[in-house]
Amino acid sequence: MVENRPWLTFLSHAVLIGGIGIVCFPLYIALVASTHEANDLIARVPGWFGSNAYENYTTVLGQGMVSAGGSPVGIMMLNSLVMAIGIAVGKIIISLMSAYAIVYFRFPFRMLCFWLIFITLMLPVEVRIIPTFAVVAQLNMLNSYAGLILPLIASATATFLFRQFFLTIPDELTEAARIDGAGPLRFFFDVVIPLSRTNIAALFVILFIYGWNQYLWPLLVTTDESMNTIVMGIQRMVNVADTVAEWNLTMATAILALLPPVAVVVFMQRLFVKGLVEVEK
Known part of the structure; x- marks a missing residue:
């Protein structure tokens, strides 16, 4: 007979969710930062997505960053x-x-x-x-x-x-x-x-x-x-x-x-x- 321990199930799921959060948080910050203008990121990273995503991605794909050599x-x-x-x-x-x-x-x-x-x-x-x-x-x-x-x-x-x-x-x-x-x-x-x-x-x-x-x-x-x-x-x-x-x-x-x-x-x-x-x- 397998003993049902709800608290153990809750703890294991909480640990897994916490681990996923630790892994995904840097990715979320990078994704949010990629949608803003450069001036918005000088002081801190905004907490939500911006409206500059299309311009940023088309810029790096098409012409690259000029200050880094300009390679697309x-x-x-x-x-x-x-x-x-x-x-x-x-x-x-x-x-x-x-x-x-x-x-x-x-x-x-x-x-x-x-x-x-x-x-x-x-x-x-x-x-x-x-x-x-x-x-x-x-x-x-x-x-x-x-x-x-x-x-x-x-x-x-x-x-x-x-x-x-x-x-x-x-x-x-x-x-x-x-x-x-x-x-x-x-x-x-x-x-x-x-x-x-x-x-x-x-x-x-x-x-x-x-x-x-x-x-x-x-x-x-x-x-x-x-x-x-x-x-x-x-x-x-x-x-x-x-x-x-x-x-x-x-x-x-x-x-x-x-x-x-x-x-x-x-x-x-x-x-x-x-x-x-x-x-x-």
């Missing part, structure tokens, strides 16, 4: 979108192939290769950023999507996760595919990838947000304002020189920067949750 937010969001999708797709493809080779192919030093890949977890891009930048510069990939994406598409974490999943695929399934005449490529595309669908979706959401939020690497490899990403644009809007930041435009840009990651999470929510919690494949 639309172009910066496009650059971030291309970078985030390229990093997520590249990491997943490379990790799928490397994990598949490590699990299903018997070659010398197979486990040594896996541990060498796994050890790279201790070498994030910030640690190897100088030699990586030198290689990118020598290959003439500065101010290009290739320079933004290629140095970041190797992922030891995704390789490890796919390897652990591939080890759970029953050997009987592999033998059945071999008896039916399926080669390594057909088994990979017709069996392994469909079984990995939820894992791919969960990793895509995580890796997309990882690529979208990149700041240090794009800051180094891009000098052309047309290649700025949205995170770089927000930082430049906040740290303007010899003038006061236009917080209404900055907040409008921040709200726009939230939309693609939120859309990806909402659109892939079911597969994302399933890929995180599913234990029986």
